[in-house]
Every structure is written in C-alpha cells, then in structure tokens.
Amino acid sequence: MIVLQERYRVAAVLLLLAVLHFVLRPFMGDFRAAPDLLLLALLVFAIRARPGEAAVAGFVVGLLVDALTPVAFGAGALAHTVVGYLAAWGKAVFFAENVVVSAGFFFVGSWIRDVLVLVVGRHMDSSALVWQLTVWSPLKALTTAIAGAVVLLAFRRWLHMRSRT
C-alpha cells in the first residue's frame, strides 16, 4: 500500500513536470536556453527505475519530442532512449540519491541528449552545430540542472532525496 502510494506521488511529480514544460515555456525566455522539463521528468523517473523501464520511458518521451519538432523523426527517440537507459544504469552504479549529484546527472543527460539528437539528425551545418553544442546546449543543460535541483528539493520527501552530500 505504501509502495503504491509512493508510486502515485512520483507519477504526480512527473505529470506536474510535463504540464509545466508546456505551460511555462512561453515565459522562460529564449527557448534555446530554457530548461527542458520533459527531459527532467524522464531523468527523475530514470534514476529510480530499472534501465529497461527507463529506456522504454525514454523512447516514449523521445517520440513525443520528435512529434513536436519533426526535423529528424526518430533522432529524439533514439537520444532519449540512450539517455534514459544510461541514467538508470548510472544511478545504479553511482548511487545518485543526492541533490547535487542528481543535478550533475541532469546536466550531463541534457547535454548528451542534445549531442545525440544533432548527430543522429544530421540537419545542422558544422558551424551551427558547434555553437549549439558549446553555447546553447550547455546553457540549457545548466538551467535544466538548476530546475531539477529545485524540483528535488521541493519534493524531497516524495522523491526520497538527501539535500546534503
């Protein structure tokens, strides 16, 4: 019963992130640097799920992202699948129930996702790709990591996070 209740709480946080991703997007300024709350929801799920479950969740989130920006359909699915799987696997290895470590996870996950989408998509010329990966993607990864830390602190009881190292 308690496990079921905890699952509902995590699901509520994930749904809230998904809704906020769309509702807050117009107010987050330049979309290239705005936090990606959909990816954050995936990573929050991934660090408390089995790698296989995280891969499936990543695939679903990736398909949604591809449907929103169908430049290279499938690239997002592939990137999110890999990031979800690696995040779940990495959590099992590094034990990331710590806000700071998790924020680092979110930063790396966001940046790797961008690298994979752009490399698999092959829709940007080299100069634009370099600027995207060295300026905009790190900025987005940073804002996503900060947003992730805020979410983990705000819902630390529900998500069972430790606020100190």
Added chain:
Amino acid sequence: MTFAPDSFSSRRDTIAFVVCLILSFGARLAPPVVQNAAAETIGRTILAPFLYLQEQSEVIKASRGRYAEVITLRDSVLVRALATTGLEEENERLRALLGLSSQLRVGHVSAQVLHQSSPASGLLALLSAGANDGVTPRAPVVAEDGLVGVVQSVGPDRSVALLWTHPDFRVSAMTRDGSVFGIVAPRGSEGPNTMLLELRGVPYQQQVPLGTVVYTSGLGGRSGVYPRGIPIGTIIAVGDEREGWSRTYVVRAAVHPAAVGHVIVITGTSVDVANAFVGAVR
C-alpha cells in the same frame, strides 16, 4: 523510493533497450510520409491537451506583455487603413479604365509559434493554426519584420513551418528595384546568436551595395510559393566570388526565428505585398 533492483541491469533490461533502439532507428529511417503521419497523430492525440495549454500560455503572455504595443500597432494600422480605402477605390477605377482585372486579395491567418525544447527547434516551428483555420502547405510564414519560413505540413489545428534556418530552405530574391535577382539560402552560423543567409547566383557584373535590402521576388507566378515583396534581410558582406561568373552576398536576416512569438501565414500568395512591409527592415 527506489524501483531499481540490486543488479544493475538484467537481460530483460538489455532486451528492452535494444528493442527501443531498433524502433528508434526504424522511425528515423521510415519514409517521410510515415514520419509526418506519426508526428501528426501523436500531436493530435497524446500531445493535444499539452499543446492546448501551451497555446493558452502564449496567448496570456502576448496579451499581458504586448498589450500596449499591440494597441499602438492597431491604431497605426487603423489610420493607414482609413487612408487606403480611398486608394483602393481609385485603384479599382483606374484598373477598370485600363481594362485590367481586379487585384487579387491576400488572405492571412494569425498563429502563435509554439517553441519547443529540442535542439532542432530552431529549424522547424510548430504553429497554433492549421487546416481548419485556412492554412495550406507551402504557405509563406511572415512576422512583422519579414520572412520567417514556409508551412511544411498541416494538421487540422496546427501546422509545422520550415524556418529559414533549415538547410533545405530556398527562396527566390531580388533587390527592391528589381535590378538584381538571386536565390537566398541559409549560410550557417557566425556566432551563438548570429544565423546568416546568403544571396547566391548574382551575375558577376552586377554589384549590390552593402546595406541593400533583399526581398522575395515572387518568381513562379501563381504557382510560386512566396509573393513578391516580403523582406528577407540586408546584405552585409560579399561572400564567395566565382571569377567572371557570379557572386554570393552574405545577408543578415530580417527576422530571427528565436525572437518570434507571433506570425502571420499568408494565403493566396500570387500578389505583391511589398507595401505591407514599408519601414519594416531598417
């Protein structure tokens, strides 16, 4: 709560991962028709409520943040419209005297740009208007200052626009006096916030001064995509030169897609809309 088991990854996890990878590659390699159909279906079903929320947020943001600006713009347009009525009547009368047919009317549909988080969002934009609003494929998308892109695919309530930053984007262009023609295409990025275009194929003997504004040429007649006279950008440098044949000019775009929140989709494109953008490109 931790769902993860003691073991890092079981065979079941690996199989799930591999299956998802194969499905992703399948989606990537699927024909564009299938990809577009899948994207449209997902957008119309699972994403519909979320996109509706984003659209409402965009409207709230626009109405709060741009209220004064919009009122000022509306008033100036109103004044111009009052003056235009007399001109239209005079134009019709002169056309009748010369035996010309009536001037074609340009239609338009207003739409919000629903920016997304994907790193590829700078190449395509989701618009909040679709076939139900009168948007058709290949309709030009413009903002207050000039050309933004062209509609690529249309769903019932939303459409996807290919922006000028996309490598596949091309538009026939000319200078305002119509003396120089060429093809404008994206050139790449010269900084984190500086995407440029280039005007290609300008005959070598024709020199275009820096600072010249480039417009859509409208070539293609009634079957053409872009009407004549939409500002594309300003020439800022001479690019490549093919000795004795042609020059390429570097163009700074009139509109940066990242800064656009509201666009107009033009319908009925076989008209000259040059006067609609007077003073837009500085």
